[in-house]
Amino acid sequence: MRPTPPREEPLRVMPWWLVLVGLLVAALLGWLVLDWLLGEADRAAQPDTRATLRIDAIRTGLTVVAGTGGGLALLLAARRQWIGERAQRHQEAVAAQDQAHRERVQAHAEAVAEAGQHHQERQAEAAEHDAAERRLTELYTSAVALLGNDNAAVRLGGLHALERLGQDNPAQRETIVAVLCAYLRMPAPEDDTRESEVRRTAQRVLTRHLRADDDAYWPGVRLDLTGARLDGFDATGCTLDDADLTGAVCAGTTSLVGATVRGRLALGATFADLACDDLRGDAEILLDRARITGRVSFDRADLAGGLSCRHATVARASFRGVTFHRTASFDAARFTDSATFREAVFLSGVSMDHATFTGYAGFRQTRFADLALFRWTEFGDQTWFERTRFEGAANFGRARFHGPVTFDGATFARRPLVDQARATAAGSHVWPEGTTVAPLDDDWLLLTGP
Template sequence: MPVGGMLWSVTAPRDEPLRVMPWWLVLIGLLLAGALGWWVLDWLLGEADRAAQPDTRATLRIDAIRTGLTVVAGTGGGLALLLAARRQWISERAQRHQEAVAAHDQAHRERVQAHTEAVAEAGQRHQERQATAAEHDAAERRLTELYTRAVELLGNDNAAVRLGGLHALERLGQDNPAQRTTIGAVLCAYLRMTPPEDDARESEVRRTAQRVLTRHLRADGDQWWPEVTLDLTGARLDGFDAGGCTLVDADLTGAVCTGVTRLTGATVRGTLSLRATFDELLLDGLAGDGEVVLDGARTAHTSLDGADLGGAVSCRGATFGRLTGRGATFHQSVAFDAARVEDSATFRAATFLGGLSMEHVVFAGYAGFRQARFVDLALFRFTEFGDMAKFEQARFEGAASFGRARFGGPVRFEGATFRRTPLVDQARATTSAPHTWPDGVRPARLDDDWLLLTDP
């Protein structure tokens, strides 16, 4: 019998079968008792007949008869005692059998009761699972309906309705954490869509979508959605403000960002791709261990003041109007190879703990590295300085190379320290401005316009 997933074996108590004494066995016992009595009587009478005196013989015969009867009576008593003992044994065995049957019946009732309770419990659990599944299905249907309705609102032709759709999606994500990734992806997809030209209402809707996204990327309260990543490739953003946000694998590749794009105080995880076009890009106080990529970016003004970046920074082939990195700390390698700075670049008191590569960089205006610290390799080979280049009080703790660089304005190395003699082989400097060179650098006049620098 299966009970609660287990198989119970119902087995009756095993007793030897009770045998009834046949009548002939009792008859044989009586005959044996009589035969024994007869034999004893016959033997005693035979002994009595041997007596010589008649009186003695008569007495002995009487005693023999009395003894024979006594033997018969004793044998019969023994048989009666045996039968009484057998009746007592049968009675005790019957009592034990009844007790065993009663115990068996009680155990059977208990097993039946346990089985009934197990079946009832299993049925209750099944009903609870069905109720939970029905509740979950109802919640999922309701959630799907709300999500579908919100997306439909977002696709409405009326800007006010679209705003309502944005707030409906935000409310849905706030109440349902499992939907946040999907909702974040929908908002990013909306921003990636090409907006109509000169539509102020649509611009407001898109700015609202930007605020909804960034509002939930700040790890400062219950509104943080850590599951959301930004995929804004090719998006058109206006005044995008992600200041203080935690950006995990955020991608703005190919985006066009008008106004001021703020990532001040943001934390970078993974890769932050800013290979986009910016009117103004503020990265002041940017921190984190993620990689920052601005390869090929175009921006009128970029500020990295006070940034503390633990990952690599790559700005290869980027075009900057004005570039600043005052007091910034770069823990890994920084590469500006083939970049162009149209206005000015200032990295005063910046710290480069990893290597710095500015090969083939064009500084059209001022380039300042005053009080900067270069812990590892600093490469300025083939770099063009169109105006003043300042390295005053800079510290070069690793190798430094200015080979084949071109200085089109004054060069200042006052107070700069070098652990190793810098390499300046084939670098050129204009003859029209005064210069201050590191110790050991020997400028020689190449022609009327240029000086040629050689290593010691």
Template sequence: MTSPPDERLRVMPWWLVLVGLLLAVALGWWVLDSLLGEADRATQPDTRATLRVDAIRTGLTVVAGTGGGLALLLAARRQWISERAQRHQEAVAAQDQTHRERVQAHAEAVADAAQRHQERQAEAAEHDAAERRLTELYTRAVELLGSDNAAVRLGGLHALERLGQDNPGQRPTIVAVLCAYLRMPPADDPRETEVRRTAQRVLTRHLRADGDQFWPGVSLDLTGARLDGFDATGCTLVDADLTGAVCTGATRLTGATLRGRLSLGATFEELFLDGATGDAEIVLDGADVERASFDRADLGGVLSGRGATFGRATFRGTTFRETATFDTARFTDSATFREADFRAGLSMEHAVFGGYAGFRQARFADLAMFRFTEFGGEAWFEQARFENKGSFGRARFHGRARFGGATFARRPGVDQARASTAHAHVWPDGWHASPVDDDWLLLTEP
């Protein structure tokens, strides 16, 4: 709390002291005169003399007392002035201390601001130098990657990899450069295959979440790329796009963790997703796969294979947690879905199975659509469980069909479905097959 400022100190004038003394003398004189007047009225001379002496003593006492009072007032005033002077000195000292502290604080603030400014300038200079160095390294590595010499291109790949390993902020750019390189037409050089395989290994090496070399948060844009033996076993793939790619050899995503969207509308000699997991949406629309294997995969997202062409395909023990769609797909060789678990809907409308179609012990927890499906070879649904409606309307069974032990929670739909008369079939209980002509049987449900 701030003390109120002292009033301005005024000096007592000399005449005020003189007036006080005169008043004291006048008061003493008046008292003496009054008392002497009273003493003169006494009749006895002795009494009168005594009274006059007392009057003189009293007058002098009044004068002395008045003077003493004035002296006390002057002493009190000196004390008061001294205290005010002390308070003033203390206030001045406090203000002076506060001022010095403010000056010190300001000086420290200025010094601190100057230090921070210097540090920012040093950091900015260091950052600029580092950025220039990164730019130079990046530019040099890209130049090496564009060399006509395969060995120099390999050096450029390793330079980019080292740059990305040491600088996490550059990783998305470096991955984009490597993907762009794989999207380019191969150079006319017999050693180009090794260079491209090295680029693939650089990508996949940093997509495995098993150590310091993992580069999280990067995606692969390999649309239209030419890949040879692409091995992403155990990798974590987020938003990988291989649409239109041509993949020779075995493309392995075995045990991979799939996130986001995985676009596989490409051409594959062999595609392996055995044991793959994750919630990615897998798009195989229009893909051409000579051999596909999804055995024991646990697919948490939607799978779409509309219009895809598969040679030999196996989905043994695969778990489909969301809808799986293979409408208009073609399976030119055997297709195995044994023990597959379709926990959401399955749609294979207008699909064509050129060879064996195996759904033994498969579980269909939701709607299973096989309308207009062509089974060119054997179709085995033994011990399959249809926990919702299964529809085989207008399906065609050219080979032997076996539904032994299959169970249906709801009456299946087999409207206008037909089966070849050339084979012995095993139908579910209640299904009826009546000849239409020499080649076909018409299926009806109860």
């Protein structure tokens, strides 16, 4: 806020009569002094002395008059000096006001010019943005239209056009990925080799941009492949965020080898083979109700999130050397051929209640750091818990062992619960120390605790 300049009083003009009065006062004062001095001189006795005194009296009177006039002259000079100084200050104030006004006018003009320039720039940017958006829309529309063409070669061109559009325009990647996933979710004609090639190309376009060590990486991409038909889906080394394959039908080998998974990985699909070796990440992995007709492998995986395989059906399963950081559930899962958990580490609880192992079930050198539940579990031809470590509670209540069982070298922090568990009477078994085994009939043995 600008300071308020001091208010100046209006300058008054000295009236002419004031100068006349001053002169009269000077003359009157001189006459009075002269009259007084002459009166004093006339009192002298000697004529010579009286004459001398009269001359001195006249001289003194004139001096008083001259002094008074000089005083008045000095007063007038001082007033002229004050008036001159005040006039100079007034001129300086007026000049400063004029300069401030010119500066304000200049600043206003510059502000108006700058605002106009910014407005023009915004208009130019808006026009350029609109043109770019129209161009992107046209390219996107054209590429999507190519995907609907009856010619497989044209559809391949549409896929590559979408990929190029996404590579050049990061803001469009989410939409393009959604379109590719939607294309894979659409019903595919049977025995159409050309369409199969188009779909495999769409899969490669997706996975090509999911590798974080590649310059073409598209971060934050989410795959919605629910109900899709996939053929040899290869996400080896990819980074997956919230990928969903629920209900998908996956022919060939689906590979997530060396992948990094985050968020949620839903694999409740039908697979011929599923390879997840060396998988890493904190994603919650869901294989609930998955159907794997061939082999599933998680060898050496490091699963920081939970794993759920409830009601899954698997032919051959391999979890060699897997580290489970959180609770794993295989409740009601069916392993129709073989399953191995050799050297796996369950740092949290694991539940295999009501699971079925038709063939080989191997838990050699497996470490259970917490609760291990095998209640009502059906074990098939061979069951191996050789040199297995149970560091928490282990419960085999009402489990059934249809073939040879060995707990040779197994260690238990607590005595395992085996009440009402049954084992076939045929074959040799090695039970945990303290387990009571009694014949139930000709075919079965009944296990009870101490």
